[in-house]
Amino acid sequence: xxxxxxxxxxxxYLESHLEFQADMEKAAxxxxxxxxxxxxxxxxVFGLSPAEYLRRRRLSAAALDLAAGKDRVLDVALRYxxxxxxxxxxxxxxxxxxxxxxxxxxxxxxxLWPPIQLTVILKGDRSMKYxxxxxxxxxxxxxxxxxxxxxxxxxxxxxxxxxxxAKDGSVERLAQYCGPMGMLGxxxxxxxxxxxxxxxxxxxxxxxxxxxxxxxCLLVQLPPATYAVFECRGPxxxxxxxLWKQIYTDWFPASEYEHAGTPxxxxxxxxxxxxxxxxxxxxxxxxxxPIKKKAKG
Numbered sequence: 001x002x003x004x005x006x007x008x009x010x011x012x013y014l015e016s017h018l019e020f021q022a023d024m025e026k027a028a029x030x031x032x033x034x035x036x037x038x039x040x041x042x043x044x045v046f047g048l049s050p051a052e053y054l055r056r057r058r059l060s061a062a063a064l065d066l067a068a069g070k071d072r073v074l075d076v077a078l079r080y081x082x083x084x085x086x087x088x089x090x091x092x093x094x095x096x097x098x099x100x101x102x103x104x105x106x107x108x109x110x111x112l113w114p115p116i117q118l119t120v121i122l123k124g125d126r127s128m129k130y131x132x133x134x135x136x137x138x139x140x141x142x143x144x145x146x147x148x149x150x151x152x153x154x155x156x157x158x159x160x161x162x163x164x165x166a167k168d169g170s171v172e173r174l175a176q177y178c179g180p181m182g183m184l185g186x187x188x189x190x191x192x193x194x195x196x197x198x199x200x201x202x203x204x205x206x207x208x209x210x211x212x213x214x215x216x217c218l219l220v221q222l223p224p225a226t227y228a229v230f231e232c233r234g235p236x237x238x239x240x241x242x243l244w245k246q247i248y249t250d251w252f253p254a255s256e257y258e259h260a261g262t263p264x265x266x267x268x269x270x271x272x273x274x275x276x277x278x279x280x281x282x283x284x285x286x287x288x289x290p291i292k293k294k295a296k297g
Contacts, residue, residue: 003253006031008118010038014050015115018058019079024050024192032295036261037252039192043149044248046116049195052150053116059095060112062088066103067110073100128251129231132291140186140220141177141213142202143170150195158185158199159237165201170214177213179204181267186220188263202265222263225290232285236278240266240285247287260290 010031014022027050028038042050058080065076077088077100085100092100102108143165147157162185165171175183181204189198200220210217228251232243252258267286268278276282 004118010050011116011118014054015057018054018061019081021081022054033258034261035192036190037259039195040190040259041248041252043195044245047152049149049192051192051195053113055091056095056113057115059092060114062092062100063096063103063110063112066100069104076100128246130251131229133227133229133288134225135222135227136224138222139205140184140200140202140222141205141208141210141217142174142184142186142200142220143214143216144198144200144218144220146196146198148194148196154197154199155237155241161199162201171201173214174201174203174217177203177206177208178270179206182269184265184267186222186263186265188220188222220263222265225260225262226292227288228257228291230287230289232287233283234281235283236268236285239283240287243287247289256294257291258294260292262290264289 010027013027013030024038025035028035031038031041033041039049039051042048042053046053048056062076062080065071065079066073071079073088074085077085080088082088082091089100092098092103096103096110098108098110103110145157145161147154147161162171171183184200184202184204186200186202187197188200191197200218202220205219210219228247230243230247230251232240234240234242265288267288269284269286271284273282276284
């Protein structure tokens with residue numbers, strides 16, 4: 001069974017559990033991958049986590065029930081997994097901008113979230129330059145931001161974090177301690193229950209003491225891993241964000257690998273030409289993703 005068919009099965013499972021407790025581990029098994037890889041792949045391909053997709057679909061189904069006018073708000077809230085009408089009303093208004101009671105009015109427009117209809121998205125029409133590298137445990141030091149992938153918040157928060165740290169001089173001071181790899185952006189400590197993770201602007205620690213680095217730097221330790229290393233060319237951050245999507249929609253489905261579940265990171269090495277900036281079409285960067293062989297099935 002191909003990747004698209006397995007992903008459809010996982011989506012159908014989520015759709016069949018709008019009124020019941022959904023087991024994300026089971027959804028991942030239907031997609032033939034680990035929970036970590038399933039959550040990351042879902043987010044990159046569809047723009048939101050499976051948990052957020054399920055939440056929006058439940059609220060959309062609840063909105064249709066309310067518009068039909070047959071059930072009390074409390075009954076609808078309990079049906080779709082909310083423990084109280086207050087928490088349901090808060091989530092409902094955050095998504096739709098109106099209260100559940102207002103949704104009963106036929107004159108109130110609602111922008112509902114329909115089920116994902118997965119079509120063939122594997123293009124394979126763009127070349128991908130990558131290599132496989134085995135690395136021992138690595139230790140980095142850097143400035144850390146905690147963010148979330150819910151609603152694409154990380155796509156704005158991380159570039160803004162870089163801008164803030166560049167403006168206050170932290171990036172320049174940290175860059176003085178760059179090792180052979182250059183500057184890095186590391187994603188780690190992923191928590192699927194709230195879609196949050198830590199992001200570090202980092203350098204290889206080497207023999208440097210934390211007290212010599214910019215204030216607030218923390219240690220980030222990565223275990224031994226096999227990495228798929230992808231080369232990126234283009235202005236930041238769009239080029240590398242596009243590459244992440246291409247990796248998950250083209251490379252992973254066609255390869256024998258999945259994400260190993262340990263931290264992944266981006267590398268921003270010294271450029272061949274000092275005149276090349278991160279806004280240049282020739283800017284070179286890399287994405288390092290820890291990989292393991294897919295389970296048979």
